[in-house]
Amino acid sequence: MTETPTTQTLHTLLKTHFGYDNFRPNQQEIIEAVCDGQDALVIMPTGGGKSMCFQLPALALEGTAIVISPLIALMKDQVDALRANGIKASYYNSTQAQEETQQVLQDLRDDKLDLIYVAPESLSLLDNVLSLAKISLIAVDEAHCISSWGHDFRPAYTQLGYLKKRFIGTPLIALTATADRSTQDDIAQQLGIARARKYISSFDRPNLFLDVRPGQKRNEQILKFLDAHPFESGIIYCLSRKSTESLAEKLRSNGHTAKAYHAGMTAEERTKVQEEFLDDTTPIIVATIAFGMGIDKSNVRWVIHYNMPKNLEGYYQEIGRAGRDGLPSHTVLFYSYADTMQLRRFIDDATNAEYQLAKLERMQQYAEALSCRRKILINYFGEYLLEDCGNCDICKNKPEYFDGTVLAQKVLSGVARLKEQEALGTVIDVLRGSQNAQVFDKGYQNIKTYGALKTVPWRDLQQYVIQLVNLGLLEIRFRESGRLLLTPLANDVLFKGKNVQLANLLQPKVEAPTKERKPKKPKGTLFEKLRELRAELAREANVPAYVVFSDASLKDMEDQEPRTPEEFLEISGVGQAKMEKYAPDFLKLINAHLHKPKPQKAGKTIQETQKLIEDGLTLEEIAEARDLTIGSIHNHLMKLHEDGMEVDFYQFISPEEVEKINNATSQVEDSEKLKSYFEFFKEEIPYWKIKLGLYMGNSES
Structure with missing residues (x-):
């Protein structure tokens, strides 16, 4: 053995x-x-x-x-x-x-x-x-x-x-x-x-902005969205092959590089489109759900659903293709009642139609929700968030709420007295005191909560119960005739006086404002140069770009600026094989970038950095203005300080951060390596700040 x-x-x-x-x-x-x-x-x-x-x-x-x-x-x-x-x-x-x-x-x-x-x-x-x-x-x-x-x-x-x-x-x-x-x-x-x-594992993807929009004028909305997200990779999912073709053509006619992908194409055509997407040659793919499973492309910045998916599992998996590198990414779901009816027709002839319809109704409830969307998603997969996420369209444009604690207690009590055996419709009938055969045959007119909410219209009460599901207080057991169950959070409301805020159903939903950005071409940064080198090496090897290195690895190279093979091996995603194969090319580029003489234009000196500091610009603003990395700017700072200039470092780093960084010296694995500090602080303090904090600690000791 x-x-x-x-x-x-x-x-x-x-x-x-x-x-x-x-x-x-x-x-x-x-x-x-x-x-x-x-x-x-x-x-x-x-x-x-x-x-x-x-x-x-x-x-x-x-x-x-x-x-x-x-x-x-x-x-x-x-x-x-x-x-x-x-x-x-x-x-x-x-x-x-x-x-x-x-x-x-x-x-x-x-x-x-x-x-x-x-x-x-x-x-x-x-x-x-x-x-x-x-x-x-x-x-x-x-x-x-x-x-x-x-x-x-x-x-x-x-x-x-x-x-x-x-x-x-x-x-x-x-x-x-x-x-x-x-x-x-x-x-x-x-x-x-x-x-x-x-x-x-946790289903929370906090870097994804969850956005649901009305389905009117979708093409116009998408074009406006793309204008606000230039030069970014993304996927648009459609229900039909015809829609993928027509939308891709619409995008191309408006100056975007986009291609369709669907099962009606030949295997060779699909493979070619997929390879162009992986290599960033075609940044936008308009596809049926056949596209995306298993693709390890980390820099997808957005995912749009042109039509509503048939269940939350598929929706979650598809939006999960955005932001795999952990950077902020945007998801948009267009919703209309017509989509729901079309999906219902697809499901009608399925062998497990009742189960699939229940899943579709849950998807529809998500799209119509008036509470934090991340809570709904996380709760659906068995996790329970107590606080709103602050990163969805509802959280950015909150509806009016009222104290619905008593109403919630009556609903939860009703579910409990029905022994968690009934589906949403029956629970509402009992709470409203309905006098129908289904209620009377089971003797539900005799339980204490019968008629407890008889003044609330049926449709309104349905929406309030759905909000309780979305808040994680109730669970729908789809495979068991859709019966409602209490979750662990329900006990806090029933027995510990936890307050429940419900959205006012009379308030019209306003689309969350989208921050528009002017198209801006990427500059000749180190990151862009690394991307170009990666693309060249990938073409030579006939493999997708991510096989060479992920965007996260390139970002780590930009942050750490390795100069030697030993330093290159410290980059995230660089193992022995890739170090031996790629270190010479990437180190040559990095060293050339860092030592390349700058054109002697006015202000392109260390003194210009000094002037911008005195003008009150932040390090990020100086780096952008100078077309330099943050690392180069903080090197300027330390050089200016060594040359005798007074530099107020505390404009860029707090005394508490300096103390925190230097106190960690005795706790990190290797105090000679910035990466040890970076990982010790769980990647929450950037490399430049760690280096600056250590420099200040040494200067003051």
Whole structure:
């Protein structure tokens, strides 16, 4: 039996192959469990680092990991990214040439692969070879595809239940970005991992601005939005193929670089569009929901839904493709009743139509909500936020509220007295004292809350109950006839006097104002130069740009300005393989940028920085005015100070921050490296401020 890898071994592999010093939340615990032979069900939002949970165990364990993925079009990109990190990976699917297929099978027989990616439809073709290979683990990616309760059902996934029986003792890890409780249970049951531990990461993506707008004049609204977000990558999702084509043409006629993407295109056409999007050649894609799953493009700055999605799972997964680098990003959902009716027609003939309609109604309730949208999303996935997010259209343009505590208590009490067995309609009928057969046959006219809210119109009371669901006080159990249940927060209202504010239904909703920005072309900053170099290297290697480096890595290079291979290895996302392959090119560019002589124009000197400081400009304003990095400006500051000039550093950093930074010297892993401080402060204090704080501490000691 293979010995379980140590924590130190896992951290070494993480840095060597992936270039990261620390795991993201939940990753280490999941990886250690899989390496210990345990099964796992991982629910981790897009951008949370799901792939690491099986890629790193594949390196740590002896043998080959089988990765089952529905994304044939993306397998090559995923494998290219692994190979760029010095990992032995391959894929097996119907698109490969026969010679390539034979080589993959031979490598698998000879135990030369750490991972092999395979589509569920192709898995049976590998049966004979898998019998001869040593299988270290089985990873089922996009595992919600196995469940008819999920939002993206794929029949071939239902055949995967035999894997645990065939590969006895081999750990199986199932992963998905979105799955409600019903789907989670279905995944575990069908894969034969009913006892697997669930690892559910936070669904909160605070960097995403959530915006819902009325569906009138959508094209005009989108054009106005794009004028306010120039030179940014984004995705527009439409319901129909025809809409993607017509909208893409509309955008092109207005000067935007945009292309359509849908299932009616040939595989070659779709692949070409996808590659152009990944390489930033085509920044705007107008697509059906067939586009986006599995794409590791971190700099998508916005996602627009031209039509309302059919459920919150799909909506959440699609908006999750924006802002994967953690930077602020915008999401827009256009909503109209016509969209709802169209989606209902799509659902009518489905085998689980009642369940899907309940999900659609919840999506509609989100679109019509008058309370914080992030609360609604987070609550839907089983998390409960107490405070409003401040980063959605409702929070930016709050409606009028009234004290709805008594009304809420009556509703919650009614749900409790109905023993949490009834759906929304029946609960409202009982609270309003309706005299219909459904109420009388069950004897509900005899419970204490019967008629407790008889003066509230049916439609209004429905909206108030929906607000309570959106506030996280009630839960809708869709798979159980939509019955309403109390959440843990409901007890605070019923028994601890917690106040409940409800939105006034009479107040018209006003669209949240959008801050318009004038189009501004990117300047010749270090970041832009790094992007150009990355694009050139990616074209030479015939891989997407992100395979070379992510935007986050380039941003880290801009912030840290590494000059040597050792410093380059400290950049986030730079492992040993990428350091050896790319350090010469990137270091040459960085050093040339930092030492390039500036044209001798008036004011382009350190003294000009001094003058701008005396004029009261901030460091950011000086950097923008001078077309320099923040790091260069703070270097000017310290040079001016060393030359005897009095510099009031406290214009840029507070005494408390200086003290805080210098007190950390004895606590960081390596006090000689700025990155140690950066990580110690959880990336909340920028590099330039750390460097300035340390300089001031040394100057004053």
